[in-house]
Amino acid sequence: MMLDYSFFLFLLFFSFTQPCNGLVLGLTHYKDSHEPMARPLRPFSTTDLSEPVRGYRDGYLFSLSLGTPPQLMQVYMDTGSDLTWVPCGNLSFECINCKDNRGDRVMGSFSPSLSSSCSRDVCDSHFCVTIHSSDDSYDPCAMTGCFLGSILRGMCSRPCPPFTYTYGDGIVLGTLTRDTLMVHGSDQSVTKDVPDFCFGCVASTYMEPIGIVGFGKGALSLPSQLGFLHKGFSHCFLSFKFSNKPNISTPLIIGDSAIASREEVQFTPMLKCPMYPSFYYVGLEAIFIGGEILEVPQILREINSQGNGGMLVDSGTTYTHLPQALFTKFLSVMGSKITHPRSVEHERKTGFGLCYQVPTAVTESLPSLSFRFVNNVTLTLPEENYFYAMAPSNGTYIVKCLLVQGMEDDSYGPAGVLGSFQQQNVEVVYDLSDERIGFHARDCALLAISHGLYKK
Ligand SMILES: *[C@@H]1O[C@H](CO)[C@@H](O)[C@H](O)[C@H]1NC(C)=O
Ligand SMILES: *[C@@H]1O[C@H](CO)[C@@H](O)[C@H](O)[C@H]1NC(C)=O
Ligand SMILES: *[C@@H]1O[C@H](CO)[C@@H](O)[C@H](O)[C@H]1NC(C)=O
Numbered sequence: 001m002m003l004d005y006s007f008f009l010f011l012l013f014f015s016f017t018q019p020c021n022g023l024v025l026g027l028t029h030y031k032d033s034h035e036p037m038a039r040p041l042r043p044f045s046t047t048d049l050s051e052p053v054r055g056y057r058d059g060y061l062f063s064l065s066l067g068t069p070p071q072l073m074q075v076y077m078d079t080g081s082d083l084t085w086v087p088c089g090n091l092s093f094e095c096i097n098c099k100d101n102r103g104d105r106v107m108g109s110f111s112p113s114l115s116s117s118c119s120r121d122v123c124d125s126h127f128c129v130t131i132h133s134s135d136d137s138y139d140p141c142a143m144t145g146c147f148l149g150s151i152l153r154g155m156c157s158r159p160c161p162p163f164t165y166t167y168g169d170g171i172v173l174g175t176l177t178r179d180t181l182m183v184h185g186s187d188q189s190v191t192k193d194v195p196d197f198c199f200g201c202v203a204s205t206y207m208e209p210i211g212i213v214g215f216g217k218g219a220l221s222l223p224s225q226l227g228f229l230h231k232g233f234s235h236c237f238l239s240f241k242f243s244n245k246p247n248i249s250t251p252l253i254i255g256d257s258a259i260a261s262r263e264e265v266q267f268t269p270m271l272k273c274p275m276y277p278s279f280y281y282v283g284l285e286a287i288f289i290g291g292e293i294l295e296v297p298q299i300l301r302e303i304n305s306q307g308n309g310g311m312l313v314d315s316g317t318t319y320t321h322l323p324q325a326l327f328t329k330f331l332s333v334m335g336s337k338i339t340h341p342r343s344v345e346h347e348r349k350t351g352f353g354l355c356y357q358v359p360t361a362v363t364e365s366l367p368s369l370s371f372r373f374v375n376n377v378t379l380t381l382p383e384e385n386y387f388y389a390m391a392p393s394n395g396t397y398i399v400k401c402l403l404v405q406g407m408e409d410d411s412y413g414p415a416g417v418l419g420s421f422q423q424q425n426v427e428v429v430y431d432l433s434d435e436r437i438g439f440h441a442r443d444c445a446l447l448a449i450s451h452g453l454y455k456k
């Protein structure tokens, strides 16, 4: 079977002024690849894990502790890819075409030479074959120059050759590395060491300033390597207003308690996509704008025989994307319900379709927005999840823009993407045992407080 690579290119950089963070970058972090079926290599104990997640710029950061003694790094949590990678090496991390990543140094980098438990992955490992997206498991060792005889006898223990891994817009180049990963139990004081966790040690990237932890379903992903692929995880992303505040985070829960049934969480089935089996897809049935129904095309509800369609749930993409034709209708229905003056200047500056000068004196003057997924699951979004203030108020008016975008190329791959911005203050449950995704709108800051993750 031939491999098929296709990269989704949409949502490039843009910046807007926002009171506490100067720049918001577009993230698209999902990678396509055919992969051998994921299997947990080392079933982990049944204890649940809980790791703090917080907002930073246009995504959500996860703390990774790698090595002996542990080195701490902050990386983006991405449900749209599998690989975990960290900037690696001494001071040499290079990010090509990164606008402003001076502040990102504080995210930390990994020094293999300072860890006593670090090793390079070898060419005949399952992970090495996976990252090289080969369906011939001998390829990586052949690349290292071993003789066939030694490859067949399993005697070619050369290092896994360097790889590149491609995201929506970005590329990273690195080497597969293994080291101890330290994780936390539901009780933060309980830690557990996972030996030989496999990740990318990356010295240079194109447009990827910050490391990433992959939460997809492929063999390399963190839930997969830790043996949680048949359980699940859940997160509750804080409001964007807490972005860049290190003092507040919410728990990312991995294990049984993440998926334990609760009445308030509504579940929609995950769609099966044999072509992109690592991704999480749901079916979108309708959109409601100020109570008016907007029918959506069939391609958003199900994956067709070519493997295209469905709505990707992706924490590594910032804004929700809709197919172009639907997006145009979405803007016109939304626009027809709003009487505030348009701010064409901000639309031009930000690239968003609808910006308004909203009088500061009125509250709740913008139409409600709900998504209905398969199984009559209705997710009503808090207003700040779609209309966001782009600049401080001038006293009378505040400019708010609709932060939803059209898919740049909707002819293949997912038909739409549910991005992290629209997941603020929504608990999202990835139930992998029952192959369903649950949503529950709630105030995630309260969860931070109840877990002692808001430190004054
Ligand atoms: C990185 O720094 C450590 C300690 O400063 C040093 O021992 C090591 O040789 C350096 N490695 C490289 C690749 O420069
Ligand atoms: C779908 O859910 C809504 C409430 O969210 C309810 O009013 C409606 O009757 C449900 N429809 C079906 C077909 O179950
Ligand atoms: C705020 O902006 C609006 C629209 O541009 C303008 O009409 C109004 O006079 C401004 N108010 C102040 C206090 O500057």
Ligand SMILES: *[C@@H]1O[C@H](CO)[C@@H](O)[C@H](O)[C@H]1NC(C)=O
Binding pocket: 245, 247, 455, 456
């Ligand atoms: C964050 O916490 C530290 C102490 O832990 C405190 O000094 C600081 O004021 C807090 N910052 C914010 C913005 O709450």
